[in-house]
Amino acid sequence: MTGPINILLVGCGLMGKRHIHGLWELSRVGAHKVQLVGVVDKVPERAAEAAGIAERLLSRRPAEFGSLQGALEALDVDVVDICTDVSTHHILARAALERGIHCLIEKPLAATVRACRLVIEAARRGGAKLGVAENYRRDPSNRLAKWIIEKGAFGHVLDFLQVQLGGGDAVLLSSWRHSKAGGIILDLCCHYTDIINYYLGEPEWVYGYSSRLRRIRYSREDVGGELVKRPLEVEAEDLLDATFTYRGGCVAKLYVNLSSAGVGLYHRSVHFEDGSMIVPQERTGGPVMTSRPTDSDYLGLTTMGVFLGVRPAEPYRLTEQDVAEVYDRYTLKLFPGLLNGYSLSFQEADRKLIALEMLDFLDSVTTGGEPETGGVEGLLSVAMIMAALESSVAGRRVALREVLDLKIEEYQGQINRQLGIASDL
Ligand SMILES: NC(=O)c1ccc[n+]([C@@H]2O[C@H](COP(=O)([O-])OP(=O)(O)OC[C@H]3O[C@@H](n4cnc5c(N)ncnc54)[C@H](O)[C@@H]3O)[C@@H](O)[C@H]2O)c1
Numbered sequence: 519m520t521g522p523i524n525i526l527l528v529g530c531g532l533m534g535k536r537h538i539h540g541l542w543e544l545s546r547v548g549a550h551k552v553q554l555v556g557v558v559d560k561v562p563e564r565a566a567e568a569a570g571i572a573e574r575l576l577s578r579r580p581a582e583f584g585s586l587q588g589a590l591e592a593l594d595v596d597v598v599d600i601c602t603d604v605s606t607h608h609i610l611a612r613a614a615l616e617r618g619i620h621c622l623i624e625k626p627l628a629a630t631v632r633a634c635r636l637v638i639e640a641a642r643r644g645g646a647k648l649g650v651a652e653n654y655r656r657d658p659s660n661r662l663a664k665w666i667i668e669k670g671a672f673g674h675v676l677d678f679l680q681v682q683l684g685g686g687d688a689v690l691l692s693s694w695r696h697s698k699a700g701g702i703i704l705d706l707c708c709h710y711t712d713i714i715n716y717y718l719g720e721p722e723w724v725y726g727y728s729s730r731l732r733r734i735r736y737s738r739e740d741v742g743g744e745l746v747k748r749p750l751e752v753e754a755e756d757l758l759d760a761t762f763t764y765r766g767g768c769v770a771k772l773y774v775n776l777s778s779a780g781v782g783l784y785h786r787s788v789h790f791e792d793g794s795m796i797v798p799q800e801r802t803g804g805p806v807m808t809s810r811p812t813d814s815d816y817l818g819l820t821t822m823g824v825f826l827g828v829r830p831a832e833p834y835r836l837t838e839q840d841v842a843e844v845y846d847r848y849t850l851k852l853f854p855g856l857l858n859g860y861s862l863s864f865q866e867a868d869r870k871l872i873a874l875e876m877l878d879f880l881d882s883v884t885t886g887g888e889p890e891t892g893g894v895e896g897l898l899s900v901a902m903i904m905a906a907l908e909s910s911v912a913g914r915r916v917a918l919r920e921v922l923d924l925k926i927e928e929y930q931g932q933i934n935r936q937l938g939i940a941s942d943l
Pocket of ligand 1: 528529530531532533534558559560561564584585586601602603604606624625626651652653691692705
């Protein structure tokens with residue numbers, strides 16, 4: 519590839535606009551010459567708004583389109599960047615990939631395992647690169663956590679815990695997140711299964727329980743000082759309790775309740791033979807905290823303390839020498855002076871993580887290598903959620919392999935029929 523890489527953005531909602539900020543950040547790294555040549559949205563005002571943001575940040579107004587097909591007919595495109603509702607990912611991606619156009623798709627790769635496999639197959643047929651825009655693992659805190667695990671600094675991992683409670687009765691960002699195809703449990707929790715896979719690798723067995731706790735949710739708007747509250751009937755689950763088990767006994771536990779009102783809760787920790795690690799929420803910039811008890815801590819245990827932690831966590835001390843091992847060159851360029859944690863606004867951190875996922879994907883396009891989060895990783899993070907949802911319906915633990923190989927599709931069958939792909943593949 520000699521000239522600039524021509525990018526077409528499809529979907530100009532919440533994330534599409536954030537991708538333009540990511541492109542802006544990327545342009546400041548200077549690693550790839552890229553050009554946002556077009557923006558597509560079925561809602562013309564959103565395409566126009568995105569084109570305006572691009573004009574301001576990237577000094578060039580991209581052309582506006584109402585459909586992917588229209589844009590591909592009019593423009594010379596190297597990379598399609600898909601930021602649409604989850605239920606459309608497999609349709610748009612296949613249309614581009616089969617024409618040999620590289621595709622970066624916002625997570626989750628697609629709405630079901632079958633839909634993911636159709637996208638992977640289209641990339642293979644078209645000989646095009648497929649990347650999944652998975653920003654969470656790119657946060658420096660997750661790079662450091664992964665390094666600590668791999669280094670074995672605290673011995674073997676015994677278990678991993680991710681908990682999130684919140685949401686109340688609100689419509690969570692958009693109404694499509696409450697429909698069955700691409701519902702909020704998949705939409706949010708695929709980040710967490712990607713983290714589990716990143717930290718610990720592919721699990722063997724999955725046990726899950728899921729339910730829809732709220733049937734009605736509300737969007738709230740302040741219209742001239744008046745509260746306008748609109749109800750939305752909900753189809754999708756809002757609770758997932760999943761347990762992933764590994765050969766050798768390690769367990770990863772994911773508990774998410776998005777109907778919980780009042781005080782919320784967020785927690786991620788990894789527990790080792792010789793200590794524990796608490797990893798902060800992505801984009802908060804908090805430090806990775808670790809704790810290693812000593813013999814005298816154990817000696818001093820009271821009856822009450824026997825089943826509880828014995829030493830408070832403190833920020834992991836990373837030396838200047840370790841830094842080059844922990845973080846890649848793009849991360850260090852975007853987070854100058856990085857050790858453990860950073861001090862940036864959510865928006866700044868967000869666009870840096872998006873730039874990092876884009877840089878990785880563009881490297882794969884220009885070098886012919888594979889992106890860090892490609893079809894395999896994207897499929898795995900979706901399959902882990904689907905395995906938990908299938909387990910909940912089947913009332914038994916399921917092997918992740920059964921789900922990856924499409925041996926169990928009872929839960930997903932309804933979505934596949936709705937998407938018109940029940941017998942494809
Ligand atoms: N990585 C993250 O942190 C993060 C955060 C939010 C959303 N996302 C992901 O980004 C994607 C989009 O989410 P969002 O919150 O931006 O949704 P959104 O509803 O705000 O935006 C989606 C846009 O796509 C457009 N669209 C839908 N179908 C289309 C089609 N066929 N052709 C053209 N335009 C179409 C819609 O009109 C809308 O403007 C989802 O996959 C979501 O999971 C990721």
